[in-house]
Amino acid sequence: MVSGLINANPVVYEKKERRSRSTPTHVDEYAVELIDQLEIFDHIRDIKDPEHPYSLEELKVISEDAIEVDDKRSYVRVTFTPTVEHCSMATVIGLCLRVKLMRSLPPRYKVDIRVAPGTHATEAAVNKQLNDKERVAAALENPNLVDMVDECLAPSYG
Structure with missing residues (x-):
């Protein structure tokens, strides 16, 4: 067992089977694929948890139901649920x-990232950090943090 983890033994769920996407909508001569809930989920489902060798989908940190998309207004909201209330x-x-x-x-898309209401002790502070452009930009100037993010985003072949 790895010590020092906030949630050393998380519940791991089975991944959903991938579904095929519908064909693009044709407008004029260009294929325009509408962004929908399934597409957003497919982009984020395999992100690895920073503390565990599991994906956010496997830990039920994210789910398709917690994604809102308004393609006409170029708006996406992802609500995630940490595995424990004090997730660092x-x-x-x-x-x-x-x-x-x-x-x-x-x-063109505005992305809103939120912690599910009532699932984290510092929910308001986390939401404020994640949706403040200056704070996000500052975080992405930290090489150690960028390395951690890139590791979580790296494709897994296991």
């Missing part, structure tokens, strides 16, 4: 979600 990695998890979506979505 909640901000890192939220930052991983934000960075993955920043790298995956067209720049």
Whole structure:
């Protein structure tokens, strides 16, 4: 067992089977794929937890139901649920979600990352940090934090 973890023995759930995407909508001569809940989930489902060798999906930190998308308004909200109320990695998890979506979505999208209401002791502070552009930019200037985020976002082949 790894010592010093906030949640040393998390419950691990089975991953959902991947579903195929619908065909793109054609507008003029260009294929435009509408961004929907499933696409967002597919982008973030394999992000690794910072403390465990499991994905956020396997730990039920994220789920398809906790994603809201308004493609017409270019808005995405992801609500995540830390495995424990005092999760010290909640901000890192939220930052991983934000960075993955920043790298995956067209720049026109506004992304809102939130901790599920009532699931974290410092929910308001975490939400404020994750949705403040200056704080996110400052966090992404920290090489150690960027390395941690990149490790969580690295594809897993296991």
